Amino acid sequence: MIDISKKEVWFITGSQHLYGPETLKQVADNSKEIVKTLNKSASIPVQVVFKPIVKTTDEIVQTLSASNHAENCIGVITWMHTFSPAKMWIRGLTSLQKPLLHLHTQFNRDIPWNTIDMDFMNLNQAAHGDREFGFIVSRLRKNRKVVVGHWSSEKTQKQIGDWTRVAAGWDDWQGAKFARFGDNMRFVAVTDGDKVEAEKQFGFSVNTYAVGDLVAVINTISDKDIDTLIKEYEQTYHLAASLRSDGKNRSALIEAARIELGLEQFLVDGGFKGFSDNFEDLHGLRQLPGIAVQRLMQKGYGFAGEGDWKTAALVRAMKVMGSGLEGGNAFMEDYTYHLDPSDPKVLGSHMLEVDPVLAAEKPSCEVHPLGIGGKEDPVRLVFNGRAGNSLNAALMDFGNRFRLLINKTVGEEVKSELPKLPVARVLWKPLPDFETACTAWILAGGAHHTCYSENITAEQLEDFAEIAGIESLVIDENTTIRNFKSEIRTNEAFYSKTH
Helix, strand or coil, X not given: CCCCCCCEEEEXXXXXXXXXXXXXXXXXXXXXXXXXXXXXXXXXCCEEEECCCECCHHHHHHHHHHHHHCCCEEEEEEEECCCCCHHHHHHHHHHCCCCEEEEECCCCCCCCXXXXXHHHHHHCCHHHHHHHHHHHHHHCCCCCEEEECCCCCHHHHHHHHHHHHHHHHHHHHCCCEEEEECCCCCCCCCCCCCHHHHHHHHCCEEEEECHHHHHHHHXXXXXXXXXXXXXXXXXXXXXXXXXXXXXXXXXXXXXXXXXXXXXXXXXXXXXCCEEEXXXXXXXXXXXXXXXXXXXXXXXXXXXXXXCCHHHHHHHHHHHHHCCCCCCCEEEEEEEEEECCCCCXXXXXXCCCCXXXXXXXXXXXXXXXXXXXXXXXXXXXEECEECCEEEEEEEEEECCCCEEEEEEEEEEECCCCXXXXXXXXXXXXXXXXXXXXXXXXXXXXXXXXXXXXXXXXXXHHHHHHHHHHCCEEEEECCCCCHHHHHHHHHHHHHHHCCCC
């Protein structure tokens, strides 16, 4: 499982020697108190680490450069308690490679009307000190998150915590490896992309492995390990009668367990954080991996079908961002529509590979024929998704840039039995309405594969795109097609570049 609790964000306070040692000691003490409070906040899932007050160019360069090489540091928070002349920050900010959050706050919440004097004013200068710092960050064209509010407020702490989750997702991508079993699904455009540019832009690598390499590992799995895993299946899911010990399809369950154990062993041995496969390339596999993929996603691996490595990487990042939160993040596909004019909605699924982290009830483990792939009937987990606020996000390669597209949605309870659709099902309404959302998604070139999230916000994904330096577009309750078209055209000019 994914654990980000040991990750760190460094809290760096700016000042200068002008104010003397007594004031600087007070600045440090106040900063330590803020850090102590932030570390007690239930909204912040990582460790906030106090760093000594920076007062000179060299101190700033040394601290920010050190953050680049600190393994557990996933980002830095800066705050100007006093005025900190921003030319001192140029070299340090230019060298900074970690995500940056600028906290615009001050130590005191209220003005002490009856006692305020110039000593107080000289100490508490964030109102203009942070503006000086904000100018130089903007002047350097450096992306950052800005959070405004008193450090003790739950709202401010929640914004900081949400950003640390985004920073953790970005950190997880750096040096990550994703395995692509086989190539892209033949003739499909949106699932393909430039893996070299992706490694340059995002920090993760994608390489292809023959299905035969996977099969070789699957064939080493012992009967004892298979028996142990099948007992876990029996205890965890409603097992279909045909898959029980005396059932006619018991051999299919044994093979599914063998595939899961072999696939996980391959990923562990290779240090992979996610993978994709392709039902057009299953050479040596007796059945298309279903339950294996579902359970590995639930353990934290990123996945997408049909060779879609971009979505596999996005699923992994969003799983890291949502670590420890209620709800889940899962590979999804807009599969078919309910076009009742009074109540249109989307039914999402993906043959066999929807993560049970979305299940509203205990999943059923079943085996059924699959009309594609040309293999034996595959085992899969069948369940319905939950109702509640959610979103879909897709990552596309447009040749001259990557685009992250986000659509807010509202999940709905699946009330129909669907007796002839033995796959995982998730039902939702896109915002602002079906027609506008679908029109905007298609105009933006949105993929049919997404990561469906119950615990990540559109703002967090926009922050993620900012860190990555890529375009983001949001379809939400305020979207109109006229404005959305205008935003697409503006972004085309802004993000356009020559490779």
